Amino acid sequence: MNICWYHHSSIDSTNTWPKGQQEGFGHHELTVVTADIQTKGRGRQGKPWFSTEKTSSYLSFAFFWQATAFQPFHFSQLLSICFVELLQMHGIESQIKWPNDLLVNGKKIAGILVEIEPLENLSYIIVGCGLNINMSVKTLDNLPKKATSMLIETGNSFDIQAIQTELISLFLKKLQEVKNQGFEQSIASWHQKVQWMVSQHAIVQTLSTKAEGFITEITPDGNLFLEISPGEIIPVHSGEIFC
Ligand code: BTN
DSSP states (O other): OEEEEEEEEEESOTTTTTTTOGGGSOTTEEEEEEEEEESSOBOGGGOBOOOOTTSEEEEEEEEEEEGGGOOHHHHHHHHHHHHHHHHHHTTOOOEEETTTEEEETTEEEEEEEEEEEEOSSEEEEEEEEEEEOSOOHHHHTTSSSOBOOHHHHHSOOOOHHHHHHHHHHHHHHHHHHHHHHOSHHHHHHHHHHTGGGTTOEEEEEOSSOEEEEEEEEEOTTSOEEEEEETTEEEEEOSOEEEO
16 A cells, blocks of 8 residues: 655644545555644544644544445554554553553543545545644643643653654554454454453443443453443443443
8 A cells, every 4th residue: 555645734633634535545545644733633422632733643544445344443443553562662551441542551642533434345444543742741631531641651752753654654564464364363452452441340421321330341343241230231332431
């Protein structure tokens, strides 16, 4: 796959920009969209994504994939594995929190938003991610939830473009692997990395409901099972979890 990288100094959202632009992108291209700042950064479940200028990475991948050969969640599993490897390369140990948050010492450092546009035989896939790189404690203190950055975890500031280049090459390598061998290997790595959550007490907030209980299982395809009262187990397919 060829890489085609579009950088913007300011943009509403790197996930929104490539929407509807698929006509202009080649079927064997990996389009990368980055920005110094997003004015309408979007998180999962319609939440805003806090995006301050030149302090973090706001990056989206856009590409085509055979429609029958994946589930949307596979790409989020793939990218979360890339984040674990990327952070490890810089001496930071991270955990994946279901469904696809990256945590360091219990605080969120990165998030992933996957959006799919079905076409005829292909799907047009946009995988966006935010990674807190040089955000200070003071900046992150303004956020409602606990968050951290590579700067806070290591005491060093980082070249954002260099980190993005590393992430792009990790993701490209994984895409090539799954094209050749399928998703099994990356799904297995993701599955293993979320096992720490099993048996934890958790509150799950979906768009319409809230449930509380103990996590009994997380399946490789990303379903979580919550025991809300003795013997009563419910599946949770998406949502936000507090544990
Ligand atoms: C989450 O809620 O955890 C997902 C956050 C995804 C944020 C990234 S930043 C780059 C891309 N552009 C957006 O508007 N959102 C994603």
